[in-house]
């Protein structure tokens with residue numbers, strides 16, 4: 043990320059969540075009334091309505107509907123089991139703390155780059171939305187991830203209690219070393235009963251992109267947020283196990299889309315390359 047600029051990809055994905063309201067009711071999986079506030083969209087949403095049926099925009103909105111819903115469902119199930127602490131690692135303009143009533147009794151910690159986080163606070167103040175989240179300012183590139191568990195604890199995280207960590211839309215922007223350091227840090231704040239929900243791109247999507255994906259890859263690189271990292275799905279269980287996590291679920295976008303959306307909409311996003319995973323820190327394994 044460029045030093046002083048708030049993340050543009052965070053604004054993009056938030057806008058896509060906000061644009062969910064442009065979909066026909068049968069294709070809507072989540073509502074994010076805050077998403078469009080982080081771009082100029084909120085003033086123009088009605089003008090975009092005719093465009094929402096164009097294939098490219100619809101694919102983008104539907105992808106975000108599925109991604110958000112899968113993670114919301116993972117989180118809801120965990121909260122229903124009694125979990126009360128959430129860490130959003132690379133929170134961006136994720137407004138789960140505001141939009142999910144299930145989190146009313148939970149503590150939410152949002153970790154992100156100072157530039158993105160300051161913009162989030164400014165925009166939420168402008169629309170008079172008061173988020174209950176604790177903001178933990180962090181630059182993954184300049185600060186040692188090994189220090190983050192202690193900083194979260196200082197911010198109020200109880201490391202003796204389970205934590206649900208969401209690492210959504212972030213892994214693809216990190217280096218191998220940053221992925222490793224982040225998993226080590228997540229494990230260090232994850233008491234038994236904790237879970238990690240993350241999204242990732244397959245290695246093939248990063249290394250052999252299709253023509254359309256190549257264009258997108260080039261655009262995000264011009265924002266100073268190049269895609270760097272992907273996993274081979276078959277190798278993910280062993281990769282996580284070596285770092286003290288057991289993979290519980292690994293769901294390809296196409297599979298989730300077919301489960302959640304009517305067939306005609308599911309087919310629009312039934313492409314390879316994007317996954318949603320849920321992992322548990324192992325009770326025995328690496329020292330934390």
Ligand SMILES: C[S@@+](CC[C@H](N)C(=O)[O-])C[C@H]1O[C@@H](n2cnc3c(N)ncnc32)[C@H](O)[C@@H]1O
Nearest residue numbers: 049051052132133134155158181182183210211
């Ligand atoms: C694509 S956004 C995803 C945001 C959010 N998780 C979501 O899904 O809406 C990537 C996020 O990673 C954050 N990020 C990227 N590089 C970072 C860095 N060096 N330090 C801290 N945060 C960073 C950005 O600020 C941004 O919020």
